[in-house]
Amino acid sequence: MVSSTHWLASQCAMAVLEDGGNAFDAAVAAGFVLHVVEPHLNGPAGEVPMVLAPAGGRPTVLCGQGPAPAGATVDHYTGLGLELVPGTGPLAAAVPGAFDAWMLLLRDHGTRRLREVLRYAIHYAKSGHPAVERIGATVESVRELFEREWTSSAELYLPGGRAPRGGELLRNPALAATWRRVIAEAEAVGTDRESQIEAARRVWRSGFVAEALVEAAGRPTMDTSGERHTGTLTGDDLASFRAGYEEPVTADWNGWTVCKAGPWSQGPALLQQLALLPDGFGTGDTAYGSAGYVHTLVEGTKLAMADREAWYGDAAEVPVKALLSADYNAARRSLIGERASLELRPGSPDGRPPRLPVHVRQPAVRPSAVDGVDAFDPLGTLPAGAGEPTVAHDGLTRGDTCHLDVVDRWGNLVSATPSGGWLQSNPVVPELGFPLGTRLQMAWLEPGLPNSLTPGRRPRTTLTPSLALRDGEPVLAFGTPGGDQQDQWSLHFFLAVALRPSVRGGLDLQGAIDAPNWHTDAFPSSFFPRGIRPGSLVVEDRIGGEVAAELRARGHDVTLADPWSEGRLCAVARDPRTGVLSAAANPRGAQGYAVGR
Incomplete structure (x- = not known):
């Protein structure tokens, strides 16, 4: 059984199960499809906490929430004249955690190869998927920002100057190419499944993906402060991050x-x-x-x-x-x-x-x-792209993040909440097809608090499977x-x-x-x-x-x-x-x- 926030992700996970894969294989496939079909709600450079219970084993937490980069100190941000971490832009980017967490789940608990679980996301990114109406509405809400400042995002989400309409095929060829290259470099190490997954993790944290993300973080970018800032994410930050397991509370x-x-x-x-x-x-x-x-x-x-x-x-x-x-x-x-x-x-x-x-x-x-109603705020008082899109106080659904749950015939259970790195968080990295995230906005620029912005520490997130x-x-x-x-x-x-x-x-x-x-x-x-x-x-x-x-x-x-x-x-x-x-x-x-x- 599968349940997720998008029908294509659920159906792809079910295809994996019907092909003999287990719940964890299915969850990974669905997670990457969600990056494609709900880009206004999550992306590969975001984060994903999971709670899983392997059949016959104990429940455990898999943390795919990255920490603050080494240069993300309170003094650095307040020295820029900031009282809060901006809601958009590279200053708000934590170390991306989602990709490594999905790979760890696949390596330790899955049975399928990297190519087998990524093929669904590659197909929909390359050939297109019917855009949900909220994608177009999200793009319209940040149109001016995209056209004036985040031009790489405009190229992807405003082709010909028009946002995607509901039901129209939306393609992301750069993202499909990214995953094909990751697979090719991973398979170049040999035929062993786990070795290929480990190679993919290295490509992300120190290969061409890391290089492009670091370059994007260093590019002056307009954010919710009304100023252009560069981020703090470095190659060392990416190279040192590993997703990991924890005991649940x-x-x-x-x-x-x-x-x-x-x-x-x-x-x-x-x-x-x-x-x-x-x-x-x-x-x-x-x-x-x-x-x-x-x-x-x-x-x-x-x-x-x-x-x-x-x-x-x-x-x-x-x-x-x-x-x-x-x-x-x-x-x-x-x-x-x-x-x-x-x-x-x-x-x-x-x-x-x-x-x-x-x-x-x-x-x-x-x-x-x-709650970060960003550009969807009905009174127009919030900066475009700010916060995590969610449900406004009038109760109208503005969008939010993603979720998926899977249980298989063997009794494996997994609950995951992918989020962050949505299209309105940062400019699209042109050669990758996705933007950096903004999770650091949840930390405080005041020392001595449990949720103070601290290098190497995770911002306290709302994601909670x-x-x-x-x-x-x-x-x-x-x-x-x-x-x-x-x-x-x-x-x-x-x-x-x-x-x-x-x-x-x-x-x-x-x-x-x-x-x-x-x-x-x-x-x-x-x-x-x-x-x-x-x-x-x-x-x-x-x-x-x-x-x-x-x-x-x-x-x-x-x-x-x-x-x-x-x-x-x-x-x-x-x-x-x-x-x-x-x-x-x-x-x-x-x-x-x-x-x-």
Whole structure:
């Protein structure tokens, strides 16, 4: 079974499975297809965290998030007169992590050769794929920037001066040529599968790909500061990076164990949200779908995300054990009252005082600066290309990132969230067919914070795939695009599965995805220019007028969004008792796709 945010990626992964490949082979093939068919949402020079459970093995995290380059110091950026890392341009580029992570997954857990998994992406890049409408809308939103400054991007995405229309074939011959050259150089080392994969990794980090990326980083480029800057990425940064494995952070809830990436992601925030739930949640005044249910979840989200702002990152020790402890969360739970909180209230795990960035303590609140809505902002207040494209506070889907989940007949499970390096992040590198990413915008230009910009350390990302076990057995892989919304939408999905489990004897994955969803922006956005909307709550209007009215009466600033606008969830599952597989995909936007046999 496969579920992803684009039908072609799902179908290509299914082709790999039908040809005898396993879930990890299929995930790699799908990941590279997503780079082609959702270029406004991810790219090869972006990042990808994964959570995987090999059949019969323990769940593990594969980190494809690159660190800050050696020259990316706070002093360097503030010396340029910057208060925030720009939302676009090479100054915002971390060391690319996605390619090496996919190669590591293929080498260690896959069975197929590099040529076999890349052929699908090469085909669609060379021969073309039907562009989704959002690609053209994204290009139109940055047309002026492309035509005036990022001319290499205009050549690819504005051929003849016109953005791609929905359904038109969109080609990227330079990207196809890049992958063909990588394969040729990898196969030149011999016939051994693993040796070829290792050779491809070397081509990326020290061969022609690395040379082109470094040259691009050194080119003065207009960014969201309104100035042209060069980046800090060097050949040494690329040559030294290796994707790697980590133990997941886990939490138990009602017989389930949920596995997430560490606090260099926002993953533990979902675990905190579960830990904050009161006994008997989902019954009585907090019955599923009621105003009490939504209110409790939203207020818990605010507390967990406040802790994310104060404690999460890769530049300092994070007290994860204390943040997830029963005593700490019991104390935090007592802060949830009958009315919506308008404050940002981080806690003090182990008695340590929280420290928020100055930008958060004295925020320049902008009503439309929600989660990096970049050039799609309806009021036009955000710089073109800024941030991670996601869902606006009016609930309209503007685009976001990507996600895919795969389970195979042997019981291998993988959940991956590719992102970054989207077409509006940096100019296209002409000889490669893709741009650098912008993940450093998530780090603070203030020393001494867990998420301070620090050479060799990862910016704290929002990317947060999920894997869940039931009674110790891997059962469920799920996730969603959506920046800061990811662990809000994922929480609602997981609880819908856990609290309403049965459909013909299995998990009701589709019902959980389809259920009316919500999000709040009542904490600082992770993306430039880091806006915040205290008390905000966006709900799909399918939630019902009575529930919405009660939420307003509790003090929430409720926005009724379009009926199918919140979330882009994917999910696959395996019942270990019967071996039955299931999958579901998001109907919102008519782009996600689940397939299996």
